[in-house]
Amino acid sequence: MACRVSFKKSVGKDLNRLGRAEAERVLMRLAEELPERAHACPELKGRFSGLRKFRVGECRVIFAILNETILMTRIGHRRDAYRES
Secondary structure: OOOOEEEHHHHHHHHHHHHHHHHHHHHHHHHHHHHHHHHHOOOOOOOHOOOOEEEOEEEEEEEEEEEOEEEEEEEEOOOOOOOOO
């Protein structure tokens, strides 16, 4: 089942922190793979319960599935993605 992908405004800042090449790689993988396999991504626990993660190399994409929409909430390096901003 394909879903529509949308982004929170703060994700733009997250992508700027990654750098252009890394951000393009992450966005390319998101466009190719995530809409079809979002429901197969692991669910997070603790304060992130209800959200899911998608791995792209050293980067993590944290998102929520809302009806037929995938809402990207955070994108970052794996050491920073789960920290408070």
